[in-house]
Amino acid sequence: MLETPAPEPSSEYGRRLFFPSATDAEWNDWRWQYRNRVRDLATLAKYLPFSKGEFDQLKLVEDQLHIGIPPYYLALIDPADMEDPIRKQAVPAGAEFTYHSVGVSDPLHEDGEMAVEGLVHRYPDRVLFIATNMCPMYCRHCTRRREWEDGELPKSRPMLDAMIAYIRQTPQIRDVIFSGGDPLSLPLPVLDYCLTEIRKIPHVEIIRIGTRFPVVLPQRVTDELCTVLGKHLPVWMNTHFNHPRELTPEAHAACQRVLRTGIPVNNQSVLMRGVNDSAETMLKLCHGLLRIGVRPYYLFQCDPIRGAEHLRTSVWAGVEILEKMRGWTSGLAIPTFVVDTEGGGKIPLAPNYLMYATEDALVLRNYEGRIFQYKNPAPPAARRRRKAAASPLPFDAKPARPHLVKRDRA
Numbered sequence: 001m002l003e004t005p006a007p008e009p010s011s012e013y014g015r016r017l018f019f020p021s022a023t024d025a026e027w028n029d030w031r032w033q034y035r036n037r038v039r040d041l042a043t044l045a046k047y048l049p050f051s052k053g054e055f056d057q058l059k060l061v062e063d064q065l066h067i068g069i070p071p072y073y074l075a076l077i078d079p080a081d082m083e084d085p086i087r088k089q090a091v092p093a094g095a096e097f098t099y100h101s102v103g104v105s106d107p108l109h110e111d112g113e114m115a116v117e118g119l120v121h122r123y124p125d126r127v128l129f130i131a132t133n134m135c136p137m138y139c140r141h142c143t144r145r146r147e148w149e150d151g152e153l154p155k156s157r158p159m160l161d162a163m164i165a166y167i168r169q170t171p172q173i174r175d176v177i178f179s180g181g182d183p184l185s186l187p188l189p190v191l192d193y194c195l196t197e198i199r200k201i202p203h204v205e206i207i208r209i210g211t212r213f214p215v216v217l218p219q220r221v222t223d224e225l226c227t228v229l230g231k232h233l234p235v236w237m238n239t240h241f242n243h244p245r246e247l248t249p250e251a252h253a254a255c256q257r258v259l260r261t262g263i264p265v266n267n268q269s270v271l272m273r274g275v276n277d278s279a280e281t282m283l284k285l286c287h288g289l290l291r292i293g294v295r296p297y298y299l300f301q302c303d304p305i306r307g308a309e310h311l312r313t314s315v316w317a318g319v320e321i322l323e324k325m326r327g328w329t330s331g332l333a334i335p336t337f338v339v340d341t342e343g344g345g346k347i348p349l350a351p352n353y354l355m356y357a358t359e360d361a362l363v364l365r366n367y368e369g370r371i372f373q374y375k376n377p378a379p380p381a382a383r384r385r386r387k388a389a390a391s392p393l394p395f396d397a398k399p400a401r402p403h404l405v406k407r408d409r410a
């Protein structure tokens with residue numbers, strides 16, 4: 001445990017311990033942070049303890065570790081706690097290799113579904129634009145580990161142009177999600193170029209930026225970067241906080257700069273064993289997010305990624321966390337819990353509040369477990385007659401009604 005409990009999460013203690021000679025100018029300069037990322041095991045072992053057995057095991061597979069930890073994020077780790085939730089996200093563990101055969105490299109079948117290389121077009125109206133495979137930090141639980149396991153390879157201009165051309169030629173795309181890797185690790189002129197070209201396409205309504213910079217290297221979120229993003233509004237940002245200890249003044253300031261640019265910030269967390277798999281931690285995280293103006297959006301079940309099996313937990317742990325949030329706290333604090341599938345996209349899971357239903361009535365339970373009967377209004381007669389007619393939706397969606405009992409059978 002830390003000697004002096006900080007009044008709020010902070011990198012101060014770790015900074016004094018690990019990087020005592022870093023000046024304020026260096027520490028607050030994202031280039032210094034990026035340049036001084038810890039990239040190998042020996043350097044990491046200077047800061048953090050490893051058990052002898054684990055260190056020897058990791059040494060054997062050093063070329064597969066792909067470590068990348070900015071000094072700022074390293075400074076959030078409590079070196080005395082081998083089970084530290086920040087450590088688990090950043091520092092390789094021997095267990096990655098113990099269960100190496102359990103997971104798969106591409107759990108969401110993205111590689112097989114690229115419209116053009118770097119572009120995943122799974123849903124009707126939006127695409128994932130994999131702008132780069134570089135990240136400021138390589139998260140141990142990353143679903144796209146396969147992207148960066150070959151090393152840091154910038155995408156060529158012709159590749160980016162081919163991705164942009166596909167969007168231009170596909171009028172149903174109204175939402176382009178910059179992902180990666182981390183799109184904010186692109187050089188600013190390249191990022192600006194992609195955003196400018198995509199903004200020129202009339203059918204693209206919104207652009208989203210998926211980035212972990214506000215969490216792992218918040219110094220990168222400079223006014224200069226925000227000015228570039230701000231030229232291409234409407235832009236939305238999705239970031240990736242997993243634990244309340246990541247909510248430092250630096251992270252807060254980074255989110256504030258983005259929000260002031262007119263870019264709403266939402267958060268996508270990954271449910272991980274020993275990191276955030278309790279209602280208490282998740283409540284603290286989500287309350288903290290709301291306090292810095294960030295809306296919890298998704299809580300992801302950890303995908304069956306090769307090397308991350310030890311971080312996964314049961315989907316019921318996620319459902320139970322939601323059960324302990326809904327009703328007990330602000331609805332704004334509650335993310336949607338989703339399981340992502342092999343090529344089928346995200347599927348939401350939630351506690352079941354519908355106990356029984358007929359056409360006329362529903363039996364519901366509330367968050368406290370109290371039971372209510374709810375009268376269901378009859379559908380308009382005309383609608384009833386046209387029941388078999390075409391759905392007004394662009395797809396044939398029929399809401400599932402579990403336990404539905406037909407009246408005439410009763």
Ligand SMILES: *Cc1c(COP(=O)(O)O)cnc(C)c1O
Nearest residue numbers: 120121122123126127128177346
């Ligand atoms: C997650 C994801 C999206 C975005 O999904 P939303 O539910 O709109 O946030 C789009 N494309 C792919 C391939 C995804 O995995």
Ligand code: SF4
Nearest residue numbers: 135138139142181212
């Ligand atoms: S920032 Fe995102 S893409 Fe990059 S390693 Fe972490 S989880 Fe993966």
